[in-house]
Amino acid sequence: xxxxxxxxxxxxxxxxxxxxxxxxxxxxxxxxxxxxxxxxxxxxxxxxxxxxxxxxxxxxxxxxxx
Amino acid sequence: xxxxxxxxxxxxxxxxxxxxxxxxxxxxxxxxxxxxxxxxxxxxxxxxxxxxxxxxxxxxxxxxxxxxxxxxxxxxxxxxxxxxxxxxxxxxxxxxxxxxxxxxxxxxxxxxxxxxxxxxxxxxxxxxxxxxxxxxxxxxxxxxxxxxxxxxxxxxxxxxxxxxxxxxxxxxxxxxxxxxxxxxxxxxxxxxxxxxxxxxxxxxxxxxxxxxxxxxxxxxxxxxxxxxxxxxxxxxxxxxxxxxxxxxxxxxxxxxxxxxxxxxxxxxxxxxxxxxxxxxxxxxxxxxxxxxxxxxxxxxxxxxxxxxxxxxxxxxxxxxxxxxxxxxxxxxxxxxxxxxxxxxxxxxxxxxxxxxxxxxxxxxxxxxxxxxxxxxxxxxxxxxxxxxxxxxxxxxxxxxxxxxxxxxxxxxxxxxxxxxxxxxxxxxxxxxxxxxxxxxxxxxxxxxx
Numbered sequence: 001x002x003x004x005x006x007x008x009x010x011x012x013x014x015x016x017x018x019x020x021x022x023x024x025x026x027x028x029x030x031x032x033x034x035x036x037x038x039x040x041x042x043x044x045x046x047x048x049x050x051x052x053x054x055x056x057x058x059x060x061x062x063x064x065x066x
Numbered sequence: 067x068x069x070x071x072x073x074x075x076x077x078x079x080x081x082x083x084x085x086x087x088x089x090x091x092x093x094x095x096x097x098x099x100x101x102x103x104x105x106x107x108x109x110x111x112x113x114x115x116x117x118x119x120x121x122x123x124x125x126x127x128x129x130x131x132x133x134x135x136x137x138x139x140x141x142x143x144x145x146x147x148x149x150x151x152x153x154x155x156x157x158x159x160x161x162x163x164x165x166x167x168x169x170x171x172x173x174x175x176x177x178x179x180x181x182x183x184x185x186x187x188x189x190x191x192x193x194x195x196x197x198x199x200x201x202x203x204x205x206x207x208x209x210x211x212x213x214x215x216x217x218x219x220x221x222x223x224x225x226x227x228x229x230x231x232x233x234x235x236x237x238x239x240x241x242x243x244x245x246x247x248x249x250x251x252x253x254x255x256x257x258x259x260x261x262x263x264x265x266x267x268x269x270x271x272x273x274x275x276x277x278x279x280x281x282x283x284x285x286x287x288x289x290x291x292x293x294x295x296x297x298x299x300x301x302x303x304x305x306x307x308x309x310x311x312x313x314x315x316x317x318x319x320x321x322x323x324x325x326x327x328x329x330x331x332x333x334x335x336x337x338x339x340x341x342x343x344x345x346x347x348x349x350x351x352x353x354x355x356x357x358x359x360x361x362x363x364x365x366x367x368x369x370x371x372x373x374x375x376x377x378x379x380x381x382x383x384x385x386x387x388x389x390x391x392x393x394x395x396x397x398x399x400x401x402x403x404x405x406x407x408x409x410x411x412x413x414x415x416x417x418x419x420x421x422x423x424x425x426x427x428x429x430x431x432x433x434x435x436x437x438x439x440x441x442x443x444x445x446x447x448x449x450x451x452x453x454x455x456x457x458x459x460x461x462x463x464x465x466x467x468x469x470x471x472x473x474x475x476x477x478x479x480x481x482x483x484x485x486x487x488x489x490x491x492x493x494x495x496x497x498x499x500x501x502x503x504x505x506x507x508x509x510x511x512x513x514x515x
Contacts, residue, residue: 006120006125009148010120013078013081013148013169014078014080016170017084018080019170020084020173021083024084024173027087036083040080042080043078043079
């Protein structure tokens with residue numbers, strides 16, 4: 001299980017990618033748009049999973065609590 | 067521009083996909099973990115390597131360990147990470163990375179990085195600029211252009227100064243090519259339009275906004291979206307136009323003529339003038355607030371007569387894909403001694419004319435015949451009689467007599483009012499009284515000028 005600071009880093013990193021992808025979506029070529037949205041969904045699910053892990057860590061009083 | 071080989075190391079699939087878009091036009095390779103990145107770095111050649119630091123959910127910042135390898139393989143190493151602690155940043159720089167960015171603004175950062183790599187980070191590529199894109203051997207001009215190129219990838223405005231024909235447009239285009247901006251280079255000479263036309267040229271118009279507006283037309287601001295707007299002869303713009311443009315530069319939005327909604331354009335401004343900027347500001351011809359928006363980094367280009375070392379390299383460049391020219395020694399001397407009032411543009415015109423002629427070997431007579439004919443009319447500045455007088459009595463004598471004649475003429479026009487002459491001619495009381503009392507040129511009365 002990754003430690004809290006790594007979890008936070010990964011959440012931040014993925015959230016930034018998601019924001020960047022959302023901003024660039026209007027300029028994304030049409031033929032790539034659906035694939036891009038699928039990737040964004042995957043990333044959003046990863047973020048949700050990492051948030052659950054973070055919650056569990058926090059409940060267990062894990063080190064590096066925010 | 068040659069395509070660059072770029073390696074993107076990032077464990078995040080979405081981040082790699084976005085980088086792929088941002089690096090469109092380059093040869094891009096991807097690695098999702100440290101092992102793959104090491105394999106690719108060892109096997110291939112990359113100009114730039116973008117490295118994420120944490121490569122995997124439980125990774126221990128192994129991206130840092132890739133930096134020395136990327137550097138050793140000659141890649142311009144750039145860290146793009148969400149981790150921006152001071153310790154990590156210092157460690158990355160200590161290991162040899164050239165630039166460190168926090169993720170989140172990749173589109174703008176990536177193009178700036180590439181532009182910086184091309185103009186400075188790669189070092190050797192700057193020299194190529196002076197033998198191909200902006201030909202000059204003059205050390206001061208080289209230093210100034212190299213300095214300006216450092217600002218090319220930023221969105222800061224640039225102001226180019228210099229007499230007509232010194233290469234302001236060429237430099238502006240070069241700066242655009244090195245900016246990393248994907249949009250177009252849009253140039254316009256503000257002196258070439260009337261006030262109304264200038265407004266519609268800059269802002270564009272909507273159908274029916276005025277008689278003759280049969281269809282919507284994009285203005286230069288919209289055309290320069292994502293690119294560079296080069297405004298030549300900014301001093302020719304009226305104050306009202308300066309205010310309108312100032313607002314557009316500041317807000318990156320504007321109203322085309324007849325539009326009720328604003329349009330947006332991400333343009334970068336490079337402006338130029340051949341006039342004295344301080345003089346224009348003092349006269350109120352150039353608004354100070356407008357000047358502040360456009361001046362940024364200033365580059366003053368020297369006239370060709372002050373960088374004669376460039377004459378023959380420029381001739382070589384102008385004839386590179388055409389008939390080459392050879393000059394006999396006396397003709398070369400003549401070219402070096404010519405004042406080139408039209409600067410590089412005049413030289414280009416001269417070369418085109420000479421190359422179109424029958425002979426490739428040019429004599430003094432051929433060169434002198436053309437350049438004398440092309441010289442500006444002397445009568446505008448002085449008369450042949452004055453020239454003869456200067457030869458006979460010396461230039462100082464002519465200048466003194468000319469001053470005295472102009473002062474006397476002005477006094478006569480003002481019915482002898484000395485205050486008016488002092489104000490209109492901007493002369494000292496001492497000089498005025500010397501003329502009135504006929505004390506110039508050792509008391510001689512002269513009226514040659």
